Amino acid sequence: xxxxxxxxxxxxxxxxxxxxxxxxxxxxxxxxxxxxxxxxxxxxxxxxxxxxxxxxxxxxxxxxxxxxxxxxxxxxxxxxxxxxxxxxxxxxxxxxxxxxxxxxxxxxxxxxxxxxxxxxxxxxxxxxxxxxxxxxxxxxxxxxxxxxxxxxxxxxxxxxxxxxxxxxxxxxxxxxxxxxx
Amino acid sequence: xxxxxxxxxxxxxxxxxxxxxxxxxxxxxxxxxxxxxxxxxxxxxxxxxxxxxxxxxxxxxxxxxxxxxxxxxxxxxxxxxxxxxxxxxxxxxxxxxxxxxxxxxxxxxxxxxxxxxxxxx
Numbered sequence: 001x002x003x004x005x006x007x008x009x010x011x012x013x014x015x016x017x018x019x020x021x022x023x024x025x026x027x028x029x030x031x032x033x034x035x036x037x038x039x040x041x042x043x044x045x046x047x048x049x050x051x052x053x054x055x056x057x058x059x060x061x062x063x064x065x066x067x068x069x070x071x072x073x074x075x076x077x078x079x080x081x082x083x084x085x086x087x088x089x090x091x092x093x094x095x096x097x098x099x100x101x102x103x104x105x106x107x108x109x110x111x112x113x114x115x116x117x118x119x120x121x122x123x124x125x126x127x128x129x130x131x132x133x134x135x136x137x138x139x140x141x142x143x144x145x146x147x148x149x150x151x152x153x154x155x156x157x158x159x160x161x162x163x164x165x166x167x168x169x170x171x172x173x174x175x176x177x178x179x180x181x
Numbered sequence: 182x183x184x185x186x187x188x189x190x191x192x193x194x195x196x197x198x199x200x201x202x203x204x205x206x207x208x209x210x211x212x213x214x215x216x217x218x219x220x221x222x223x224x225x226x227x228x229x230x231x232x233x234x235x236x237x238x239x240x241x242x243x244x245x246x247x248x249x250x251x252x253x254x255x256x257x258x259x260x261x262x263x264x265x266x267x268x269x270x271x272x273x274x275x276x277x278x279x280x281x282x283x284x285x286x287x288x289x290x291x292x293x294x295x296x297x298x299x300x301x302x
Contacts, residue, residue: 012263014255020246031237036230045241052245060259065270119226138232166192166224173223174216 004068011059019059023052026069029139030076036135037080039124051079066149069140073150077132118176122169129153130168133161191217195224 004025010018027048035044055075062071123131129151136147148158187210193199194207211218254260288294 008263009260012254012260014251016246016249016251019249020242023245024242027242028234028237031241032233032235035235045238045244048237048241049245049248053248056249057253060254060263061266062263063267063270115222116226116230119223120230122223123227123230134227135231138228163189163192166195166227167188169227170188170191170220170223174219177219 001067008059008062008068011056019056022068023055023072026072026140030073033073033135033139034076034080036123037131043083047079047083048076050083051076054079066146070142070146070149073136073140073142073146074152077150077152115173119169119173122172123165125172126165126168130161130165133158134165137162187217188220191220192224195221195228 004022007018007022011022030048031044034047035041038044038047055072058075062068066074123134126134132151133147136142136150140146142150144155144159144162147162148155151158151161153161187207190199190203190207191211194204199207207217211221
């Protein structure tokens with residue numbers, strides 16, 4: 001937080017390297033977030049590039065109401081929506097899921113890869129706000145207040161979106177398992 | 182108890198947001214209930230997927246750097262504007278209270294109420 005403030009100060013004094021350092025702190029998580037939303041690397045890069053440049057020009061308006069992470073994520077989430085509105089189409093997923101080998105960490109514990117892929121498929125079929133809220137929850141230690149500020153809904157609504165998303169995934173997954181048997 | 186009625190609790194269980202007492206009850210329940218176990222595993226997988234990071238190619242930040250206007254913050258004194266803007270949400274209500282206090286003080290101290298009454302009524 002203190003380091004963010006220092007980098008913001010340096011950026012506002014005309015140091016662009018500080019700005020790159022500032023956004024690189026969040027870049028991988030933001031890339032993961034948008035990539036999971038779009039399932040397209042090209043779209044993700046375009047969205048992030050636009051959002052970062054827009055955030056650079058608006059940096060002087062950042063205030064103490066939220067952390068810099070929340071502010072930047074809100075910029076990116078807005079750009080994500082604007083990008084698809086500008087294109088005049090709804091998010092059209094090119095494929096069911098992203099390639100699992102790009103994900104960090106080890107393979108999911110006790111679950112088979114098929115089950116994991118099935119869960120991802122259900123995540124991708126969620127409504128936009130539900131999916132966004134679900135994807136944001138484990139990132140940067142965000143709480144429901146942060147999520148609500150990023151996606152532009154009330155705190156209650158943010159909580160509801162996360163819970164509803166999880167309930168839908170759980171239900172669909174159990175139904176599919178029953179269907180298999 | 183119907184399993185479908187426990188969905189919210191199962192989600193809170195996965196998020197570790199329930200009391201130890203309830204946690205034990207749910208742990209015992211999911212050992213016997215395949216449906217709830219299935220639900221818990223799905224939610225855990227969803228959380229796991231959401232929390233995983235995907236490395237971004239380095240060329241993105243290089244492109245962003247190229248696209249930045251290097252002189253943008255050299256043109257105006259944005260540093261000063263930012264310093265004022267940063268704490269603006271904090272001192273906005275304080276400023277409003279101060280303005281109201283000054284108006285009320287002026288009304289009474291200079292007997293402006295009496296003056297308005299004599300002038301208009």
